[in-house]
Amino acid sequence: MIHRNREWKREKIEDRRFRQRVGEALLALLLLFVVGEFVCANLFHYTRYMDADIAGEVLFAKMTAKNGLIPPSTWAYSTERRTLYPCRLGAVLYALTGNLNLSMGMACSLSCCFLLLLMGLLYKKAGFSRIELLCALLFTLTLTCNIQGFQTMIALYAGYYLSQMGGLFLTLLLLTGLSGKRREVGEKRRSFGRDVRMAGLILLAVLLGRQGMRAFLMVYLPIAGITFFLWLVKKRERGALQFVTALLLTFLNDLTVKMTASNPLSTTRNLRHGPEKLFRVVIPQIGEMMQLPEGRWLWILPCVLGVIGLIFACGDCCRKQEEGDLPAAQVVLCLWASLMVMVFSASFTTMESSSRYFIALPFAIGVSCAYLLLRSRKNRESRCVRTLSLVMVLLALATGSRAAWINRAQLLLRDDTGNSWLAKAGRFLEEKGYDHAYSTFYLAGPVSVLTNGRVQVAQLDDFRDMKAMQWLSDASWYPPRIKSEEKTAFLVTEANRKDMELFLQKHPDLLLGVTELDGLRVYECKRNVTRWGE
Structure with a gap:
């Protein structure tokens, strides 16, 4: 027992x-x-x-x-x-x-x-x-x-x-x-x-x-x-x-x-609120x-x-x-x-x-x-x-x-990134032979990564003065660290077209051509007019 x-x-x-x-x-x-x-x-x-x-x-x-x-x-x-x-x-x-x-x-x-x-x-x-x-x-x-x-x-x-x-x-x-x-x-x-x-x-x-x-x-x-x-x-x-x-x-x-x-x-106290x-x-x-x-x-x-x-x-x-x-x-x-x-x-x-x-x-x-x-x-x-x-x-x-x-x-599942308008913009830049291009902060980095780094799209604060946005960016992407005589491209959404057109009116000899890509307009220019600092 x-x-x-x-x-x-x-x-x-x-x-x-x-x-x-x-x-x-x-x-x-x-x-x-x-x-x-x-x-x-x-x-x-x-x-x-x-x-x-x-x-x-x-x-x-x-x-x-x-x-x-x-x-x-x-x-x-x-x-x-x-x-x-x-x-x-x-x-x-x-x-x-x-x-x-x-x-x-x-x-x-x-x-x-x-x-x-x-x-x-x-x-x-x-x-x-x-x-x-x-x-x-x-x-x-x-x-x-x-x-x-x-x-x-x-x-x-x-x-x-x-x-x-x-x-x-x-x-x-x-x-x-x-x-x-x-x-x-x-x-x-x-x-x-x-x-x-x-x-x-x-x-x-x-x-x-x-x-x-x-x-x-x-x-x-x-x-x-x-x-x-x-x-x-x-x-x-x-x-x-x-x-x-x-x-x-x-x-x-x-x-x-x-x-x-x-x-x-840099913060201060917020005890009251x-x-x-x-x-x-x-x-x-x-x-x-x-x-x-x-x-x-x-x-x-x-x-x-x-x-x-x-x-x-x-x-x-x-x-x-x-x-x-x-x-x-x-x-x-x-x-x-x-x-x-x-x-x-x-x-x-x-x-x-x-x-x-x-x-x-x-x-x-x-x-x-x-x-x-x-x-x-x-x-x-x-x-x-x-x-x-x-x-x-x-x-x-x-x-x-x-x-x-x-x-x-x-x-x-259902990953269709390769057919997105950003990917199409990246392929367009590659086919045209561009090493550098420019756009807003929210477009520049993603387009660069979608090309696997083959094209460097850098960000601008705005298109009126072509000044770089110094946030997750590098000075080597802009003149004078790259040649300003080389042709470049600008990826411009509808919200920024007015600023781009105003800039081109001041520089009428700059534009080579314009291409429409699914609501995105690509401006090809004869030279690089962007700048890093003042």
Whole structure:
């Protein structure tokens, strides 16, 4: 009888382990499929959602590659210097392959995979199991199908916020390693490892600071605040080391921003109108970034579970308890703190707000859902664990499958970019043998990228004085750095035709011919009359 009971218990345990492995396998396959969709979109449909901002990243990679992989001093940045952006890797790949669009697609794909690797390493180190880790990653990637507000930020085409989010996870990974439990290793080896981590943290803070203010708000201020809170509540010796290190990194990053950033954000306080801006601008933009598609309950339920996980993480940090779960709770709190700092910065300062600033929300919800699973597992509430695990896995599979279907339609199918009027304009310029042409900001970059960089269409402020727009542009695209005697072309929409005609009236000998292309008029001129400066 006893032997039979033992056999029954063993079979039950094996059956439970088998179901867990099946769940892990399904989650892993779905995660690979979603990431594969992003990779295919980057490699084979890179120009589908091309706009002027994405084109600026591509052209920066082109100019950096032509300048020996060093960012040219002639480049006019927008808001941040590109130090750790995917376009820097794209420049290296372009120098190797000679294919501009493919290189940028590869760079964004590799950068996204590196971010997922950092997330996995941090979550594993924080104590999450495989199934919890996979749920966190899958929820993060599939909670929103917003292309411009989320996917372009961390996976597609440009990866604007890959460096900030990667910096957040890498800083937490190195910071927890710096103050983690001591292992039975030699003193010299332990000291060397600590020195390497500290050097990595300092280097990362400086590099992110050279880019601009966003890393200070999204990475260092939240981490410093949470480490101070944990040290205050727990009174741990290692917590004091973490807090002091985080504080020093915050000051170093801020100092680097003020000394080297190309366009540091200039803002003032907005305390009086802050609440109004919060409710009228910021909160709607958060909803815009999430952009929940049909079947909203599939996406809303993880959000509710994520908030519950956050509440438990806050409670666990405040209670006197074993510190085993503290790293996981710290990760949860840091991601939510990153979101809240951006929310309050956008609301209570004059900083211009955008939905992309709240990019940390899907990351925070994903890890909070995983923390809810971890907490149930650690508390050994067996029936609760099994039920919650089943619900969470089914929810992750349902959300991920639906998002994968939506991504397939909007990223991979029905791509008719090659027949667009912008692509036709690019082919016209190539057939006519033009190396340089000029247009407005919103047309110039996309047409350049649609020719895969073979024709450089540069942007103008307006057509009345032919002055360059010094925003995501390069001085080498304009005279005197190129010959003003060479013929050139101007792509002019209907809105700008009057200005172009007025300019031609002042220079009657300039025009060679005019061609109509689907609402776009191409003016071919004998010489280049544009200028970079005054």
